[in-house]
Structures are given as C-alpha cells and as structure tokens.
Amino acid sequence: MTKGGRVGVVAALVVAAGAIVFLAVGGLGKNLVYYWSPTELLDYAKRPEAARDAERAAVVRLGGEVKPGSIVHGDGASDLTFVITDGAAEVKVHSTAVPPQMFREGIGVVVEGRLGPDGVFRSEQLMVKHGNDYRPPKDGEKPDWKPEDGSPVL
Amino acid sequence: MDGVILGGWEWVAAAWGVSLGIFVTYAVVLEVRLRRARGRDGAAGQEGAR
Amino acid sequence: MSGALKRVAWEHWVGLAGLVLLGIGSYVGLVEAPPERYMGEVGRILYIHVPTAWIALLTLTVAAVAAGMWLWKRRPGWDDVQVGCVEVGIILVAMLLVQGSTWARPTWGVFWTWDPRLTTAAILLLAFIAVLALRAFVDDAYRRATWTAVATLVAAVDVPIVYYSVKWWRTLHQDFSSPETVAGSMTLPLRINAFALLFLATWLVARRARLARLKRGTRVLEPPKRSALVAGE
Numbered sequence: 001m002t003k004g005g006r007v008g009v010v011a012a013l014v015v016a017a018g019a020i021v022f023l024a025v026g027g028l029g030k031n032l033v034y035y036w037s038p039t040e041l042l043d044y045a046k047r048p049e050a051a052r053d054a055e056r057a058a059v060v061r062l063g064g065e066v067k068p069g070s071i072v073h074g075d076g077a078s079d080l081t082f083v084i085t086d087g088a089a090e091v092k093v094h095s096t097a098v099p100p101q102m103f104r105e106g107i108g109v110v111v112e113g114r115l116g117p118d119g120v121f122r123s124e125q126l127m128v129k130h131g132n133d134y135r136p137p138k139d140g141e142k143p144d145w146k147p148e149d150g151s152p153v154l
Numbered sequence: 155m156d157g158v159i160l161g162g163w164e165w166v167a168a169a170w171g172v173s174l175g176i177f178v179t180y181a182v183v184l185e186v187r188l189r190r191a192r193g194r195d196g197a198a199g200q201e202g203a204r
Numbered sequence: 205m206s207g208a209l210k211r212v213a214w215e216h217w218v219g220l221a222g223l224v225l226l227g228i229g230s231y232v233g234l235v236e237a238p239p240e241r242y243m244g245e246v247g248r249i250l251y252i253h254v255p256t257a258w259i260a261l262l263t264l265t266v267a268a269v270a271a272g273m274w275l276w277k278r279r280p281g282w283d284d285v286q287v288g289c290v291e292v293g294i295i296l297v298a299m300l301l302v303q304g305s306t307w308a309r310p311t312w313g314v315f316w317t318w319d320p321r322l323t324t325a326a327i328l329l330l331a332f333i334a335v336l337a338l339r340a341f342v343d344d345a346y347r348r349a350t351w352t353a354v355a356t357l358v359a360a361v362d363v364p365i366v367y368y369s370v371k372w373w374r375t376l377h378q379d380f381s382s383p384e385t386v387a388g389s390m391t392l393p394l395r396i397n398a399f400a401l402l403f404l405a406t407w408l409v410a411r412r413a414r415l416a417r418l419k420r421g422t423r424v425l426e427p428p429k430r431s432a433l434v435a436g437e
Contacts, residue, residue, distance in 0.1 A: 015330070015331075015334040015337075017358060032320060032373055033373075033374060034318075034319045034320060034373060034374045034375055034376065035374060035376075063374070097313065098158065098159055098313070099158060099159065099313065100158070100159040100161075100309075100310060100311060100312060100313035101158050101159060101160050101161055101244075101310065102242055102243065102311055102312075103158075103313075110317075110376055125313075125314070126313055127312045127313050127314055127317060127376055128311065128312055128313055129312070129376055129378070130242075130243065130311055130312070130378050131378055131379075131385075132378040132379045132380065132381045132382075132385045133381070133385040133386070134240050134241075134247060134250070134381065134385065134386045134387060134390050135240065135241045135387045136237075136238035136239070136240070136241060136387055136389055136390070137238065137239065137241045159309065159310055159313055160310060161243060161244055161245065161246030161310030161311065162244070162245055162246070162310075163245050165245075165246050165249065165306050165307070165309070165310050166234070166245055166246060166248050166249055168306045169249040169252065169253070169302070169303045169306040169307060170230070170234075170249075170252055172302050172306070173252065173256065173299035173300075173302045173303045174299075176295060176298055176299050176302065177295060177299060177404070180291075180292075180295045180408065181408060181411075184408065184411050184412060184415065185411070187415055188411065188414065188415050188418070191415055191418040191419055192418065
C-alpha cells in the first residue's frame, strides 16, 4: 500500500468512527431535544442562561399544537399570529414564514426563532408536523380539505 | 391561494422521477462495469460459468 | 453459453419481477388509491418513500450480516455480497432522502431540517460512503474484505438508530405507521412496492456481487503473507 493510500484509510476510518461516536455520545444522546414545548420554553426563559443566550441571539425551536381560534392574519398571507399550546402552557407566536398548505388550527407545528422580552415568540421558520395516520378524504370532501366551520385554514 | 406552499402532482412526479432516475443510473453503470470486466477477463467472465 | 436458448442469469428474472411489481404498485399508488385527506396528491409520495426506507434498512442489515460472515468464515463470496449490499444500500438511502425532501417541502414547509430522523439518516449515508472510500484505498483483496467488514459493522450501528429515532426522540418526522393508522385503501400500494423494491434491490446486489466475483477471477483470497499481494479492484 502506498503512503497516500494509508493516509486515506486512516481518514476514512476516522470519518466512519467519528460519525458513530457523534451518534453515541454527541448531539444525539438521550438529551437531544429537537424542539421545546411551551412549558419548557417558559421555564427556560426564567433561568439566567436565557439572558446570555438572548445576547448571542440564539435560535430555539418551539413545538406544539396550534390553539384553535388563535390564528390571526396580518398583512399578506405569510404574516401570521397564533398561539402554540401543549395543553399546560401557551406561547404567542408571530411568524413571517410562508406556511405550507397543511397549516391549520389544531395541527402540530414547530417554529424556529426567539422569545422576545414581550413574551411573543418571533419566528421566520414555520414547519408543520404530519402525524402517522393517513386517511382518504371523507365522502364529498375535496382532498385539500378545509375545516367545516369555515374558519380560514390559511 | 396566495402565499402558501402548495403540494400537487409535480412533487409526486419529482419524487418518483428523481429517485428512480438514481436507481436506473446505478443499474446502467453497473451493467457497463460488468461488460468491461468481462472484456478484460475473457473466459472467467462468462455468465453462469460457475 | 452458446446454445440457442442462451442462459439468462437468475438475477435478471428477479429484476424483471421487481420491475413488473413496481409498475403495478406505482399504478395502484398513483391512480387507484385515493389522495390523502390533508396532504392531497403529495401523500402519494409515501407509497414509494416508505417501501424504499424498509428495503434500504434491510439491505444495509444484510450488509452487516455478510460482513460478519466474512469475518467468521472467510469465504470470498461473503465479501462479494457485502460490497453489493453496501453500494445498493447507499443508492437506496440517496433515493430515500430525495423522496423525503420532495415530500417534506409541500407538507412540512421545508426541504430539510436537522431533526433526529433526518440527521441519523444523513449520517447513515455518509458512514456507508466512508466504507466504500476505505475499501477503495486497500489494495490487497484479503485485507480489503476485512477492513470493509469491520467498517460496515461500525456503520451498521446507525441502522437501528435510524429506525427507532422517531421513538427515542422528538422529531418532526412522523412516528411509525401501522395498519391501524393507515387506511386500508392505502396499504396495498405500500405492500406491492415493498416487494418490488425488495426484488429490484436483490437484482442489483446480485449484479454487483457478480462484478466483484469477476474481478476476483479464480484467485483464492488468502491472508497476505510477505508478498502475496493481488491486484486491487
């Protein structure tokens, strides 16, 4: 084997082993949390490190259910205000991201942004979580279904 | 609707088309590699020789 | 070989069966099955995405089994199967990520996010690409098989992690689906396409293993002594 080959072998092994070590002990350990619930976010906001993170403008993810009846449209389709709830706590969210068609009341969402001093979570990234159930449309329903009470899906 | 990310058939076509395109490309490259290997190795390369 | 009835390699029949099944499964999924209630037509991507995921993880599991068998039995055929499964597994995971992104953009709103399922799947792809990179650097056939096997076993640790990521951690990606969570009219294309991809993957693995055997020729793999180097791939 050439010297260059040996270096390559070592490099490739390091990459493979590094990936696994990263998985085992790094960011993806039991502590990995993809998003915080409203309860967790509000708890965190009370702790001293929240102020430090705010100075660094740290972005966090907040996930939960869109509270029914809380969606308010501002200027344009992408200017949205709604409340995310986990049943126990609620956080008001102002989002400027273009929502996907699935966005509606009662659906799970994850938003990326920061909790402002006024208690409003400002987000520029809105993601809709799809559950694991898949159903055909009900009789007479169009596939792109809207709530029956006529509340805007948008 | 304005200002919404809409889904439709074009996404379905893209998912099917691009992913199966990757599959077909690999399959074609594999057959070319097999042909080349046979050309080099002569008798040993005959299909079903073993 | 030169008879009127030219012998066709067995794997081509498996591939043909896979192709026919994929045609039927895609027809059922794209035409017969209803659109999903909330996702609409985009939900049909899952008829190819979910079977691809199953078969990708299965292929990489078989790669790990072949790696273990090589280390145990030292029969060169296991190295052929191992490299076939690793290469085809990489192709399947690449297909999986493309399908997932195309589904995620209109459904979630983003092509990609670093949630645990997506992150571990990306690591899976990179880890097995690293296995192939390692393999390309080893000239001696016996050592190459052994190093590949060890690296494959290391990379395969990620396979169950990818599978259970949606159970272990909070993800944007949905949890496992089961017959209870999927309407009856939607399970048929999933099942047909799963068998289609199983056959198609088997076809490619067999072709790749045949290529490895051709390159090896009639030589027997032996542990390298002092100068028993054989030509590399």
